[in-house]
Amino acid sequence: MEQYSSKVMDHFAHPHNVGEIENADGVGTVGNPVCGDVMRLYIKVENNIITDAKFKTFGCGAAIATSSMVTDLVKGKTIDEALKVSNAAVAEALGGLPKVKMHCSVLAEEALKSALDDYYKKKGVASPVKMPAESGHEHDME
């Protein structure tokens, strides 16, 4: 396996924004323990701006690092800006990810989209969120 970048290792060893937000405006949980990663992302929204984001993640080093990075990236962003945060942006901000770990960045994007979707639902507004179609890897059971 390729090595992790020093930025990934830094976010893994000292992740930012770990925890829960009580009465969060949006919560998204994605992934599956069978595949080895589950991400839960909480957002607090005031005046259309994400004022806080926290996460809890069960997963490998890359899963924790991408969770940490995606929460960093969306804090202070408007909802519209947050909707545009892609998995590629998360991976790039981490100085790249090993090929086999790219699905972790997809999961981070999904967790964010899922939290935003939940935010719209809680507000009772039709959600414009499109979940990414590609979930990263196949689960063929041998």
Place this chain on the structure above:
Amino acid sequence: MRTVYLDHAATTPVHPKVLEAMLPYFSGKFGNPSNLHDIGREAKNAVEEARAKTAALVGAAPGEIYFTSSGAESNNFALKGLAQANSQKGKHIIVSQIEHFSILHPAKTLEKSGFTVTYLPTDKEGLVNPDDVAKAITKDTILVSVMHANNEIGTIEPIEAISKITREKGILFHTDAVASTGWIPVNVETLGVDALSFSGHQFYGPKGAAALFVRKGVRIKPQIEGGIQEDGRRAGTENVPALVGLGKAAELAAAEVGNRMRYTSQLRDKLQKGLQDRIEDMVINGHPVSRLPHNLNVSFWYVEGESMLLFLNMEGISVSSGSACTSRSLKSSHVLTCIGTDAAVANGTLLMTLGMGNSAEDIDYVIEKLPPIVQRLREMSPLYEDMMKKKAAAR
């Protein structure tokens, strides 16, 4: 910082006495054993001396030992070579589901060339039931391959009971003893096997030197052709220094195996108990008694293996992980799947394998460092959060 190497199933360091034995054969005594001149004969003698020592470790005759480059090569050679050389008698093979991929993949390849393969399940502790072997045998069965001990969970299989069945039926029996050789007694007569694989770097020998025992009179088809080496059964100029190292490692293992069993099992038990006393919701995988002395395979609920591995590495502790995330295929271990380990907890697995270089202080250090790592990751885990909320709600 203390460094604690708990990954002896991955590889072991070369023993200083092994290294010392090898050194003259790199540039001083550099000959090719196939040559008739003195330089060649010097190398040939060294290889044959190594063969005798290697054979003695497993109770074989020197002529029954074929040197190979790795445990994987020995397994490939055994499965394909025995199947192909005996295919006129039948085309059915029996293996267990927890074999190493160097057995399972050749088995798949043989299926593509007209053989049929039965993959036997194990019980929850990883044991193959000899009755299942007996039931799987048909008129067409020519070969059974069940590993001596599993490389992940350490379970030691009932090889003697299985060989009684195969001998009665006149079926060839191969065992992959790569994980066990050097750590518990391995004897081809006691085990009653026709072929047995083992590898030097698993027991303080160098990488690149391994062996396949093939009982005298058993036919095997060469997989590497084009040379007279290894009695014409495995072409290629011998890796003389590595084979000399394998021979020396075998000699040391034969003398020390009892001591290795006592020493490592005592440390392993200390480690297991220390972790059990400090960490909740953890599962010891493998058989509680019939298990390799230096093996501890443990799954922790709500956390993922690679994360634990990386944090342990930061503390100077080297272990392996059975998690989906550390494998390229993103699948959890086929061994844990076979023994029925819940797929979620299988991803939170660590494989710790001890060795003669580990001290009681090293084990204390691991017992001190691992529990807070597990706790820290659990506090970060949504699965742990859900479980705690469920517990609170039930109260």
